[in-house]
Amino acid sequence: MTNTTLNATANHLHPFSDNQQLKEKGVRVITKADGIYIYDDAGNKIIDGMAGLWCVNIGYGRKxxxxxxxxxxxxxxxxxxxxxxxxxxxxxxxxxxxxxxxxxxxxxxxxxxxxxxxxxxxxxxxxxxxxxxxxxxxxxxxxxxxxxxxxxxxxxxxxxxxxxxxxxxxxxxxxxxxxxxxxxxxxxxxxxxxxxxxxxxxxxxxxxxxxxxxxxxxxxxxxxxxxxxxxxxxxxxxxxxxxxxxxxxxxxxxxxxxxxxxxxxxxxxxxxxxxxxxxxxxxxxxxxxxxxxxxxxxxxxxxxxxxxxxxxxxxxxxxxxxxxxxxxxxxxxxxxEGIIKNVHDKTGPYMQAKWREMLSQFKYVDDVRGVGLIQGFTLVKNKATREMFPNEGETGTMLRDIFFSNNLIMRACGDHIVASPPLTITKEEIDLMLATAEKCLQEFETAMDSKLGA
Ligand code: PMP
Missing domain, CATH: 3.40.640.10 (Type I PLP-dependent aspartate aminotransferase-like (Major domain))
Structure with a gap:
């Protein structure tokens, strides 16, 4: 961890956070952003699949x-x-x-x-x-x-x-x-x-x-x-x-x-x-x-x-x-710039189809859903019976952290995983976001298999 990372929680109580845990484990310090990317103080380039908190609709860095x-x-x-x-x-x-x-x-x-x-x-x-x-x-x-x-x-x-x-x-x-x-x-x-x-x-x-x-x-x-x-x-x-x-x-x-x-x-x-x-x-x-x-x-x-x-x-x-x-x-x-029309006609349907196609291979993922550039799916223990994982949120957080360590921001809402990228995201950037997500889900499935003894 860098010095700024360690200092970040010295004088700041963070919202929606376990601040004791943050003090022990540190936070990521975001220093700049451009388009759909944010950058941290360690030089990592991170895909922001959440547009901040669902808000940076036109993307970062518009001068x-x-x-x-x-x-x-x-x-x-x-x-x-x-x-x-x-x-x-x-x-x-x-x-x-x-x-x-x-x-x-x-x-x-x-x-x-x-x-x-x-x-x-x-x-x-x-x-x-x-x-x-x-x-x-x-x-x-x-x-x-x-x-x-x-x-x-x-x-x-x-x-x-x-x-x-x-x-x-x-x-x-x-x-x-x-x-x-x-x-x-x-x-x-x-x-x-x-x-x-x-x-x-x-x-x-x-x-x-x-x-x-x-x-x-x-x-x-x-x-x-x-x-x-x-x-x-x-x-x-x-x-x-x-x-x-x-x-x-x-x-x-x-x-x-x-x-x-x-x-x-x-x-x-x-x-x-x-x-x-x-x-x-x-x-x-x-x-x-x-x-x-x-x-x-x-x-x-x-x-x-x-x-x-x-x-x-x-x-x-x-x-x-x-x-x-x-x-x-x-x-x-x-x-x-016709950004909303583009979401409606092009990038929205494209992202929806791509998530569905990519997620269909994973056994702990179900109920893939979305409209425009907002997307959700649910982590379930058993698709056939729709049995959820115990301790709601634990599994979602585990996958969220895997995304995070692979430089992709996605969010876990309990065991629902959600994405909401900037509305300016291009098809190529959607492909990149999903390729990263796919790799993370493979890592998650392997970890979950061994946890469940599957
Ligand atoms: N309403 C909805 C539907 C929201 O999603 C949010 C924030 N995520 C709020 C209200 C509250 O907005 P703020 O955090 O800007 O107070």
């Missing part, structure tokens, strides 16, 4: 963004949009976002992150129902294994039991239904389409249990990302939409991962064919170059809120001029 940030910082480094003020960077970004958003979305509310977008959405949804004279509609329904951030609202809205356990979550007024995970939850003989309807109907059951007059919104990621890239069957979202309409409940899509091209459309709900009332974004909005998030608010909700007077909510850095200017350039690059 135009650095130039825009410098220019904006020189011109107006900071001002806020509270109390009857605005500034050109946020005005221009808002117009651009309204132009790329689906019909019926003409307003955004800015935040500094995905978690802040989710918290803002929770407060906005309750404010909306107050404003339209239905103050009893307060409960939000999320899903087990959903991820909506780490703030108190975000952790509650999410359905990560390991997170809930630390600190006593969820907060009052947030409940969960089961996730639409076909592989793990379908019944014998049930088709994916039938399962999709049954899974969506869990929402109706929950609404009836709580009483529609008490339910404010249903909140879900179009694809559950951090839950392991759980992709619902095609019937799921349309049925969810029907149920929300039937009981007068707002439908919220958390597009923090899916948004800005990941699924091959601007937004995941377009890929899955439903129309939310609100959707939350961050990550791909600036490709992670600077922290910024946005809640896209549909016309119906805007109309309600306009009746409600002051919305007593907002962040110092909401619509930060430098972040807004960088986000605008990022969205223009996604648009002008």
């Amino acid at each position: 135009e963004l650095a130039d825009i940030a410098r220019d904006q910082m020189n011109e107006l480094a900071y001002y806020n949009t509270f109390f009857k003020t605005s500034h050109p960077a946020v005005i221009n970004l808002s117009a651009k976002l309204a132009s790329i958003a689906p019909a019926g979305f003409n307003h955004v509310f800015y935040t500094g992150s995905g978690s802040e977008s989710v918290d803002s959405m929770i407060r906005m949804v309750r404010h909306y129902w107050d404003s339209v004279g239905k103050p009893s509609k307060k409960t939000l329904i999320g899903r087990w294994n959903g991820y909506h951030g780490s703030t108190i609202g975000g952790v509650s809205m999410g359905g990560m039991k390991g997170m809930h356990k630390q600190g006593g979550f969820p907060i009052e007024g947030i409940v969960h239904i089961e996730q639409p995970w076909f592989y793990g939850l379908h019944e014998e003989g049930e088709t994916a389409e039938q399962f999709g309807i049954r899974a969506a109907n869990w929402l109706e059951e929950k609404i009836l249990e709580i009483g529609a007059d008490n339910v404010a919104a249903f909140v879900g990621e179009p694809i559950q990302g951090a839950g392991g890239v759980i992709i619902p069957p095609s019937t799921y979202w349309p049925r969810i939409q029907e149920i929300c309409q039937k009981y007068d409940i707002l439908l919220v899509a958390d597009e923090v991962i899916c948004g800005f091209g990941r699924t091959g459309e601007w937004f995941g709900h377009e890929t899955f064919g439903f129309q939310p009332d609100i959707f939350t974004t961050a990550k791909g909005l600036s490709s992670g170059y600077l922290p910024i998030g946005a809640v896209f608010v549909g016309d119906k909700v805007v109309e309600g809120i306009l009746k409600g007077g002051d919305f007593n909510h907002g962040f110092t850095y909401a619509g930060h001029p430098v972040a807004a200017a960088v986000a605008l350039k990022n969205v223009e690059i996604l648009d002008d």
Whole structure:
């Protein structure tokens, strides 16, 4: 380990980490990045199969963004949009976002992150129902294994039991239904389409249990990302939409991962064919170059809120001029360079086919799934019986570490392995990423065979 590696944890507590273990084993220090590659301080060139944390959609090292940030910082480094003020960077970004958003979305509310977008959405949804004279509609329904951030609202809205356990979550007024995970939850003989309807109907059951007059919104990621890239069957979202309409409940899509091209459309709900009332974004909005998030608010909700007077909510850095200017350039690059269309027509289908083909040879891999440039598969002990490995997460972490030591970043979500490379990845780079992954999976299978005595 280099000196910087050893010093890295001396004064820093890392998020989502066992910090004692980090102090003992060290961390990898990433010093620069370009395209789909990151580089560490030991000189290793590493394929970033995760686009950072699912966010570097346009790839690393785009100098135009650095130039825009410098220019904006020189011109107006900071001002806020509270109390009857605005500034050109946020005005221009808002117009651009309204132009790329689906019909019926003409307003955004800015935040500094995905978690802040989710918290803002929770407060906005309750404010909306107050404003339209239905103050009893307060409960939000999320899903087990959903991820909506780490703030108190975000952790509650999410359905990560390991997170809930630390600190006593969820907060009052947030409940969960089961996730639409076909592989793990379908019944014998049930088709994916039938399962999709049954899974969506869990929402109706929950609404009836709580009483529609008490339910404010249903909140879900179009694809559950951090839950392991759980992709619902095609019937799921349309049925969810029907149920929300039937009981007068707002439908919220958390597009923090899916948004800005990941699924091959601007937004995941377009890929899955439903129309939310609100959707939350961050990550791909600036490709992670600077922290910024946005809640896209549909016309119906805007109309309600306009009746409600002051919305007593907002962040110092909401619509930060430098972040807004960088986000605008990022969205223009996604648009002008046809990056999302390329994901839809070319690299997405190519990567999907390649993963399926490559993974079919491995006996501990099942349920290979993906859309656009987001991919998941599950490690199972026995494919025939769909038996999972014991100690959920242990096997996933073992494979994740093999990828890591072979200079490929992939992520383990429990025993689901996921990939989400920059949207600018080329076919040749996909081939390289998969050749590396194949070698790692061979190493994993050999290790697992000997562990299981197979
Ligand atoms: N929602 C979803 C769907 C996410 O995937 C994430 C982050 N992975 C968040 C919210 C929280 O975003 P942030 O980490 O920027 O707060």
